[in-house]
Amino acid sequence: MPNSPAERPRRISVQRKGPLLVEGPVEVELEDGSTVVSDRFRVALCTCRRSRRYPWCDTSHRDRA
Amino acid sequence: MPPGLKGYPARMAYEGPRLPAARGPLSAGVREYLLGTGPLPPAPTAERAAPYGDDLQLALYVCYEPHYRGFAGVSPDVEWDPGLLRLRAALEQRFLTALRADTPVRDSVEDALAELLVEPVEGTGVSHFLRDEGELWQLREYAAQRSLYHLKEADPHAWVLPRLWGRAKAAMAAVEFDEYGGGRADRVHARLFADLMTDLDLDTTYGRYLDAACAETLATVNLMSLFGLHRGLRGALVGHFATVEITSSPGSRRLAEAMRRAGAGPAAAYFYDEHVEADAVHEQVVRHEVIGGLLEQEPWLAPDVAFGVGATVLLEDRLGERLLGDWRAGRSSLRTPPTLHTPPTSEKTHIS
Numbered sequence: 474m475p476n477s478p479a480e481r482p483r484r485i486s487v488q489r490k491g492p493l494l495v496e497g498p499v500e501v502e503l504e505d506g507s508t509v510v511s512d513r514f515r516v517a518l519c520t521c522r523r524s525r526r527y528p529w530c531d532t533s534h535r536d537r538a
Numbered sequence: 539m540p541p542g543l544k545g546y547p548a549r550m551a552y553e554g555p556r557l558p559a560a561r562g563p564l565s566a567g568v569r570e571y572l573l574g575t576g577p578l579p580p581a582p583t584a585e586r587a588a589p590y591g592d593d594l595q596l597a598l599y600v601c602y603e604p605h606y607r608g609f610a611g612v613s614p615d616v617e618w619d620p621g622l623l624r625l626r627a628a629l630e631q632r633f634l635t636a637l638r639a640d641t642p643v644r645d646s647v648e649d650a651l652a653e654l655l656v657e658p659v660e661g662t663g664v665s666h667f668l669r670d671e672g673e674l675w676q677l678r679e680y681a682a683q684r685s686l687y688h689l690k691e692a693d694p695h696a697w698v699l700p701r702l703w704g705r706a707k708a709a710m711a712a713v714e715f716d717e718y719g720g721g722r723a724d725r726v727h728a729r730l731f732a733d734l735m736t737d738l739d740l741d742t743t744y745g746r747y748l749d750a751a752c753a754e755t756l757a758t759v760n761l762m763s764l765f766g767l768h769r770g771l772r773g774a775l776v777g778h779f780a781t782v783e784i785t786s787s788p789g790s791r792r793l794a795e796a797m798r799r800a801g802a803g804p805a806a807a808y809f810y811d812e813h814v815e816a817d818a819v820h821e822q823v824v825r826h827e828v829i830g831g832l833l834e835q836e837p838w839l840a841p842d843v844a845f846g847v848g849a850t851v852l853l854e855d856r857l858g859e860r861l862l863g864d865w866r867a868g869r870s871s872l873r874t875p876p877t878l879h880t881p882p883t884s885e886k887t888h889i890s
Contacts, residue, residue, distance in 0.1 A: 486826075494822055512720070514712045517819045525791070530818040532787040538656045 492517035492530035501528045554610040555745025558600065561753075562593025564629070568600050571622065572612045578621050584628040589636035590856065594629055595756035599748070601626040602763040606690055607744055630764055637761075641848035647829060647840050650777070650847040654784045664858045665789040667865070668796035677800050678738045679871050680793075680861070681731075682747040683755045687762070688731035689744050692717035694762035695779050701772040705831030710776075713783075713820045713828070730809045737803030740876055750872040754857040761853055765846060773839035776832055777846020780824045785854075786817035 486494040498512040509528065517530035524531045557573065560566035563583055570576030579597075587594040603609060604617040616622055644650040668677060692714055702710055719725030732742040741747075765775035794810035797803075833840055864871040 491822065492818065494819075511815075513816070513819060514716060514720070515819055515823060517822055526815055529815050531791060531814050532657075532818050532821070535655055535657045535788075537659050 491534055492519055494518075503528065554608050554612075555603070555743075555748065557609045557612065558596060558748045560593075561596045562587070562591070564593045564597035565600065568597045568622075568625070572600070572609065572616060578625050581625070581628050584625065584632055587629075587632060589632050590753060590757055592753040592756075594632060595753045595760060598626065598629040598633060598760050599756045599763075601629065602760065602767070603745075605763070605767065606693060609745075633757075633760065633764065637849045637852070638845070641845055641852050644844045644848060647777070647833070647843045647847070650844040651780065651784065651825065654781060654847070654851075657788055663789070664861050665792035665796070667862055669792040669799070672796045672800060674738075674800045674802065676865050677796060677802055677806075678740060678876060679865075681735055681738050681806075682740055682872060682876050683751050683857075683861070685731065685735060685740070685742075685747050686751050686755055687759050689728050689742075691727040691731060693728075694759075694766035695775065697766035698772050698775045698779075701769045702776075702828075702832060704835060706776075706828050706835065707831075709823050709827030709831060710779075713779075713823055716816060716820065727809075727812075730805070730812060733805035734797075734802075734809040737806040747872075747876065750874045750876065752857075752860055752871055752873065754853070754860040758850075758853045758857055761849060771842065771846075773832065773836075773842025774846030774849065776824075776828055777843035777848075778850045779846075780821075780829055780843075781847045781850040781854075783817050783820040783824050787814050787821065790814045790817065 483496050485496075488494075495516050495518060497514055497516045498510065499516050500508050500510045501518070502508050511529065519527050519530045519533070521534035523533035525533065557569050558565070560569050564579050564587055567576065567579030567583070571578045584594070584597075587597075600609075601622060604612070604614065604622075608614050608617075664680070668680060672680075695710075695717075696714055699707060699711055699714070715721070717727050719727065719729070723729065735742045762775075762778060765771045765778050790810040790813035794807050794814065797806040797810060829843060833843070861871045
């Protein structure tokens with residue numbers, strides 16, 4: 474099925490400031506080999522490394538004033 | 539007595555939330571009308587009422603509720619009763635005029651959202667207060683007030699779906715699907731909030747705390763119904779939704795900490811933990827896809843989106859000031875403080 478949705482590459486949106494947005498569900502392998510799973514329709518992966526719910530974004534990348 | 543639909547037998551809802559007690563002539567008149575015991579208040583009464591006051595806000599809330607769950611003893615046909623809709627329009631006009639006058643005007647949607655995307659180092663809002671010094675009774679009051687929205691979480695926003703299309707519609711529907719538990723009843727956010735209420739020893743019955751809620755709470759929920767029920771305000775609804783999603787994540791983190799510190803129970807903390815993660819995603823989707831998609835198709839709606847953002851901030855700030863003002867003075871923020879099912883001395887200790 475050339476037009477099957479499954480054939481479409483998974484889209485990941487990147488932004489200079491903010492999380493990676495990945496179409497879910499996803500399984501993320503962490504540095505220690507453990508895995509975490511999210512079945513949300515889209516997931517936000519932390520790139521600033523400040524999240525307290527790493528690897529998920531918790532908006533800690535925001536500017537503080 | 540509001541007329542029923544011609545040709546159909548009169549229907550009456552015996553189940554459902556109780557009509558709230560009146561808080562003035564407007565809310566008294568609406569109540570009497572719905573019960574079939576009196577006429578609707580004349581339009582000049584609406585024109586003179588304080589736009590953010592208890593009487594107008596409760597009357598408006600009761601006018602909207604037939605679109606959600608209705609009231610016990612009231613025919614579901616009142617949802618489209620012309621007399622009730624005429625009065626509702628007068629109340630909405632009074633409310634909306636005040637909101638337009640009091641909401642600061644921003645040059646662009648980006649400007650309006652930029653203010654929300656900066657986290658204050660020393661925040662002074664309700665969630666900061668509850669995290670740092672909130673006591674269990676204050677958390678219970680907060681949940682009772684917020685239950686007016688959270689027990690129908692995402693419902694007012696669902697009305698915007700037929701008014702959107704393309705990218706905006708698809709993204710809005712996806713976020714709503716997540717709010718509704720992704721197809722799983724036990725994960726519907728309104729259900730998660732009911733579980734939180736159970737942990738806090740509150741009554742989870744829909745509408746149970748309507749009589750207790752202050753005018754400032756009613757206004758925050760009326761704003762969503764107003765924006766949701768008018769296609770002409772779809773831009774404002776989207777702005778409102780973006781504001782909720784952007785501010786929710788950091789606020790929910792503080793509230794989760796508050797719930798843990800007060801020993802509120804695992805479901806109470808879980809509700810806010812789930813919102814930290816979900817709303818970090820929703821924020822991105824709403825900003826880029828819903829707002830982006832809507833303004834790509836209808837760029838002239840930008841001032842409405844910015845107005846929706848500003849009006850939401852305005853009413854949330856008013857509610858925050860009301861809650862903190864009462865709590866700092868050692869007062870209840872509720873008109874009728876909730877009764878505890880268990881004595882206040884039996885402290886819950888959950889280990890999670």
